[in-house]
Amino acid sequence: MTQVTTSTLVEVEGMKVHFPIKRGVVLDKTVGYVYAVDGVDLSIRQGETYGLVGESGCGKSTLGRAMLKLTEPTAGKVVFDGVDLSSMKGEPLRTMRRRMQMVFQDPMSSLDPRQSVESLLVEGMRAHGLDKGKESTGRRLRELLSAVGLPSTSLRKYPHEFSGGQRQRIGIARALSVEPDLIVADEPVSALDVSVQAQVINLLEDLQTEFGLTYLVIAHDLAVVRHISDRVGVMYLGGLVEEANSDQIYTEPLHPYTKALMSAVPVPDPVVEDVRERILLAGDLPSPANPPTGCRFHTRCPWRQESRCDTERPALRELAPGHKVACHWAEDIRDGRIRAHEVKPQLTQDDWDTGADDNSLAGPASVTETLGP
Amino acid sequence: MLRYTIRRLLQLLIVVGVLSLLLFAWLRSLPGGPVSALLGERATAETRARLTEELGLNDPIFVQYIKFVGRALSGDFGVSTGVQPGDPALDIFLQRLPATLELSILAIIIAIAIGIPLGYLAARRRGSVLDNLSVVSSLIGVAVPVFFLAFLLKQVFAVDLGWFPTAGRQEGGIDATRVTGFFVLDGILTQEWDAAWDAFVHLILPAVALASIPFSVVFRITRASVLDVVDEDYIRTAESKGLTTPVIRRRHVLRNAMLPVVTTIGLQTGALLAGAVLTETVFAFPGIGQALAIGFERRDYPVLLLLILCSAGVFVLINLLVDLSYALIDPRIRTRGGGH
Amino acid sequence: MALLEVRDLSVVFKRKGEEPFTAVDGVSFDVEPGQTVGLVGESGCGKSVTSMAIMGLLAKRGVKVSGSAKFDGTELLTLSDKQMRDRRGQELGMVFQDPLSSLNPVISIGLQVAEVIERHRGLSRKEASVQAAELLDKVGIPDPKRRLSEYPHQLSGGMRQRALIAIALACRPRLLIADEPTTALDVTIQAQILALLAELVKETDTALIMITHDLGVVAGLCDEVNVLYGGRVVERAGRHDLFRVPRHPYTHGLLASIPRLDAPRGERLSPIRGSVADNIPWTQGCAFAPRCPNAIDTCVEVTPAMEPDPVVAGERLLRCHNPVEPADRVEQEILT
Amino acid sequence: AESERGDDGGDAGGQTGGTMTFGTEGAPKLFDPFYATDGPTFRTSQQIFEGLVEFKPGTAEAAPGLAESWENSEDGLTWTFKLREGVKFHDGTDFNAEAACFNFERWYNTTGAAQSPAVTGYWQDNFGGFADKKAPSLYESCTVSDPTTIEVKLTRYTSKFPDILGLPSWSMQSPTALEKYNANEVTQQGDSFAFPEYATEHPTGTGPFKFERYDEANGTVELVRNDDYWGEKAKLDKLIFRAIPDETARKQALEAGDIDGYDLPGPADWQDLEDQGFQLLIRPAFNIFYVGIGQKNVPQLRDLKVRQAIAHAIDREGLVQQMLPEGAEVAENFYPDTVFGWTDDVQSYDHDPDKAKQLLADAGAQNLSVNFYWPTEVTRPYMPDPRAMFGFIQGNLEDVGIKLNVVSKPWNGGYLEDVDQGKADLFLLGWNGDYNTPDNFLGNFFSDPNNRFGTGNSPWGATLSDELKAADSEVDDETRQGMYEEINKKLKAEYLPAVPISHSPPALVIAENVSGLVASPLTDEKFNTVSIGS
Amino acid sequence: MSTRTDKIDALAEQAARTDSAGVSVAAAAWRRLRRNPVFLFGAAIVVAFVALALLSPWLAPYDPGERMLGDQVIRARDQIPPPQEGHPLGGDQVGRDLLSRILIGSQQTLMVGVLATLIGFTGGLVLGTLAGALGGWVDTVVMRAVDVMLSIPGLLLAVSIGALFSQPNQFTVILAVAMVQVPIFARLLRGSMLAQRHSDHVLAARALGVRQRAIVFRHMLPNSLGPVIVQSTLVLAISIIDAAALSFLGLGNPDDRIPEWGAMLGEAQKAIDSHPHLAYWPAACIIVVALGFTLMGESLREALDPKSRR
Ligand SMILES: Nc1ncnc2c1ncn2[C@@H]1O[C@H](COP(=O)(O)OP(=O)(O)OP(=O)(O)O)[C@@H](O)[C@H]1O
Ligand SMILES: Nc1ncnc2c1ncn2[C@@H]1O[C@H](COP(=O)(O)OP(=O)(O)OP(=O)(O)O)[C@@H](O)[C@H]1O
Ligand SMILES: [Mg+2]
């Protein structure tokens, strides 16, 4: 839909984000990690929309944040328009932020309820010195609002006075206010009702055409992602398992997980539904703190083989032009040499502690937590 | 769980350590002090100076603290100068602890025994006269200064009506054997029923006064938490199972509603200690609170230091216990093995 | 006679000092044994309230329920609390949306399942536990014996939802209401749950009311679909009919808003304009009129009635003055 | 009717038996009166112990105790005591000359931590140093002349002797018990002192009551009748002292019948207590309350005119009328009229604000600005309500244009220290007499010129000190009386180091059914004459 | 066509009006509060007493420090001036007009409450902001200190601090009472600041490149104040009661001329059975004021609690 140039805007290499799990007697020591993102390479070209899908908790948001250095990556580097962000800090990083923006999942919580729309929008401009006089700023604000389809009377209002869809528009306008090149949209529509969702999707598309933006769209709804993306990456448990352009991924999913995911998305058409072949996975997503060895998916994979799957982690390899997959047996599955079989569900053990104990030292946690009179 | 307990106990030590240093330095900086307490108005400036020197109060605070710690480690926390002059501070603490515990336990029992059922009723009849009445009266309970309430109770029930004794833990004439220091318990253990009864009667008024604040808090938390729980989805699930009302109430509502109440009760131990200072003073009840009040008045450093430290320790310890018991009721914490 | 007959069900919330609010406004539908009936519509259109009213789970105070809901000939709305309790969990089962908050966090899964068996089948705790383990196994929870003594937070989302289903199915109810049972779950897990539900219904001949706003789910599962808008059913049809030829502009709009995996890419989505906030009261016309691309003057003057659709064949009821013409679908005007 | 029977004290009257519970402001520190400094200890030891000299009940006059009589030598240095016969200690051992001298020697030979003023302050105040001769001592020796006679030698003559022997500190204690329970092993522990077993658990004297037990947890001391007492045996079976630190609580306890009496009821309660039918025993006032003037910091205060102005400014009549209990009197001397050497021939300062202003003007001190200390957290028999009394005097002084910078400090929290260090320009203080000699008052105030009044800053400070010492060592009673009268006159007219305000009588209150208690000006009532009705 | 659009517009406008007024969190809370009799009652009490304190210099008939009835006092007889012409409540123990003292006493008492709360609030604000905004070791150090303070029961801490000052006066009382509140405020603020720190809108501001300071002061702080403000009203009540307790324990303001209810109550207890009115007036005033603040605070807390907004 948009003209995709071949120059790369963002390049992610060997990205890892591990959150330490801390525990200890007096001082916290790290007893393990949540492998939220565990070795992801991807590159996004100028002007394209890259879609990232995967089940909840597989590390999509973390990856998105790490790309913008909103979360400090454990390893790997991000090159943005030729500049390596990895070692950037402080003021240079802050200035750099102008060029890469984020739209958040929950439109309400990502807007400060105590700031008027105007101050929300001006804030970023001021931070980057784009606020050049009252008049030009005013003009710019009205432009922004009309770009996202909000009346200019909105400036005086506060976030709670808007509906969900409108709030998401404000979030988008805020991202646009600093004239970025890249927008990472983290589940921009999943909190919205279907009809509103459609409005926002259309808007995103329009803005891209108008401003030549590059998007990384994160979602768990495959249909949405496929609809707006040029290329789609599928994540499973911290790693990319497949990457292809969005038609390919639908017509010819290569990774067993992609296949399962694809088949699980219900289609609002009884005719299709009646004949659709579903690949039902057994069991649940394993814990990212304790990921399975070898191929992360092998515990639920209907095509799992005796060898390699549980010992060797498959690398992402290009099977067809632009179509990468991380599966040892991708060709065999594609060509029907391996058949799906039944998988017994396994217990997923959540043996790690999410409740990061913040009262780590000295002190009655409860005394201080609940403060009754 | 064990790990967590050990960790919290270590934290407790740290708290006590830091607190002891702060308290020590601070108590030493108070004017007056043991010299005045020991000598009274009869001494001359010279005698005062001599005693100050003798007691080592002219040394740098740090030196004094080191000495104190050295002695404390061997179990010597100094000797009282004002509360019970001549008695080791530790003895005073150990002797008075049962008194305050006895009183606090009864107060907490009263607070719970009235607060929880009333809170539950008020929540179930939200907006009713009973509800509004008990809410307002619980707020009044918080707004009345404890010492004044204690005073009124005593005036009405002890002096005017004569139903209860006015002061102390036990009549002087009763020949009671001391075993544990808990007078009621002692009486029961030795089968000196009159002594037990007498001690119990002495507890009632102060305990009621002391219970006023914990009662209000327990009541309000229970009410709020029952209201919350009743609206929870799982209660709806329980309803959808067709369970009978008593089962829902007992198994589903109360059990969940008790979680915050348990925490609150732990927190209230702090309020109890503070309240004990006032209540025990008014009722001449020889417990920790009274010792604190007298200790402040007479600048009894060793006793104050030990009592405040121990109160803080007990407070922290009780909260640890509460947290542990919380974990027993709430499986979410139990299995996670951590804080909240 | 249908197993459940809902007629003119209305629910009005009335709080002191507030305007009464009609959440459900004369909803009628039937459910046969073994049949799956879908209730769909946007968030807030009254789906949950409808199901709660049938189950008798709405608060007694501040709520007025009228109309009728006959279950196997018995009027549910006027049953005493006691009689209702005997039926809930026994003949009427319900699965709720949020699996974590719908399970009691401090009671073991085992007891939560067993207690309903204990209550209705008069078994001892021990026997009930055995049954509970079987049930958990049946809904596909691995190692059910161990799970009995675990607590909700120790289970994954999918397992919790399965536990809830096990509870609802414990006494083999004749009517099962599933209120958005998969909204909180991932797609792959959602697929597992839906498959489970479908299988159970087929096996036991249970009547299922499926509540969701995901039209895709409805398309795969339901025999008959009721589309709700603003507390009223605006269109009812068999699922094939409904999806092939959506007649009500609202149904039509919903379908058009959804990106479809099987549709060719690049097609622009056609959202319904405005939001629920623009609704007008049903008493003054069609609630949907302000957002409706097909609206005509009559729409804001006369309240449309639920009538059989004259144009399209099949059993379809419609509440619209100016339905979407079957052929219109492609050239629908684009509104943003 | 009962009280009458109690009054005659005869064995015919007074019911025997029963238990009396008496409320005290605190628990006794210990039971060895030699080490005691606190009221509760003295009150208890008064019942257990006796000294060679006692005070006549109801007065401050010295009277025979365990010594039947005594004699002074010509030079005034040797005192011969004839001891009572047939007296036994509670442990069954005999009281005799050996035992008496044993006690003197014990006091004199105190060593170690017990030499601290905090432990043996009374000895040091009254006798000075110890056997180690670090400081001069009044005591020289005690010799046994025969089993019932001892000779006590002093290093100099003092008017205090033998009256001071009436102080409870010099009670006779059983040598056997003292040794058995290591009575002398006082140790310093940290900031304070630890006392031996004898002092805490085994006090053994000759008195009408025996120590039964001390229930520390309950704050009660129980004494039982000594059936072998040499004199009039106690009527009560049991005497209990119960610590109730809060004054209001004591009153309520009495009203509720939990106790049968208590000490020092607040004057404001007197009327009420009497109205309720309790017996209020008002002791003769044996104290002095004064407004102290510190001459150390403000030079203007060294001007007699200014001090006189202050004296004229204070409405002593009004204060006594409005603030003090019945029986309180305006003080003209620095001690009450029952004490030797008192004279009414002194300059009196009536309430006269105009004169005060005039005097200030004369002294060029119109802008006098001083700090004025008053103590919190305390009441004393001479000062039953410091807050109110301070307020009253404050108003008086401000009326004549003195600018006051008010300082209040807790009694033990800096007040006494500051006053002793001369930080206070004006302050409220007083003294309760221990025994009936002027030196007990004046000597304590002014003997050392480096005192809290800073009299050393005035030329007459040293003179006054010398005059006092001379008077104290004058052997001849008549001459001594003249000397003290002279000092009293000068104190008022020429020195005026403080303004004596009042003598106020402390009281004690007992229930209606208690009889036989004789109030003592020294607050050292003995309970052996007390009986309690049903 | 026109009728239709007109009607829609009219209806939409109507809908929008009722709608927008009801969405705002604060506005909704306020609306509920306005109708909450408990809150109104509490607020009425507070307003009345504040007005009283402000107007008391004009309302009080006499100087509260002057012993105008002094000659009627005879302490030995326990005579305290009874109510009489010009002195409707009579005099106190030393003959000062009781009514004037009660009236003027409101100033001191409220001042204790307000100042103590302000100081506690400010102290807590600084500490909590430091800890919450900076995190890391600053957070650890500050919070451990706070924990230590919290491990001493409140009133005990106040008493201790009160005793620390060699020369108690009204400000030492205020300070003592306020210090107890500092750790509570700090905890509370830090808690919500932490929540804010991880909230999406703060992340959004960071992503936007907004400077740290602006984030703290414009985003985190304003959004964290809610619970703290609620706490303040409760602290006001607590401070007044605590100050009264300090007076009772003899650690209050020694200057007897400036009346303060807590001190008056403490003094009056000595003569309670003969002259109960001396105690009842100040006690009643303390209770009513504290109740006013408590009612306000509790209803505010309820109103702002999202859970109770059903
Ligand atoms: N700050 C953190 N500390 C510890 N663990 C974290 C943190 N943030 C995320 N995680 C964990 O990392 C994993 C990936 O989280 P992430 O939010 O990236 O998932 P996601 O794919 O975006 O899921 P969703 O679809 O639910 O948003 C999850 O298991 C999550 O619990
Ligand atoms: N207890 C209640 N009091 C007042 N209004 C209520 C109550 N419960 C629900 N409502 C209102 O009734 C309407 C219908 O609610 P309902 O929960 O049935 O919607 P729903 O279709 O289930 O939506 P969702 O898809 O979000 O679950 C909503 O506008 C809701 O605000
Ligand atoms: Mg995410």
Ligand SMILES: [Mg+2]
């Ligand atoms: Mg719903």
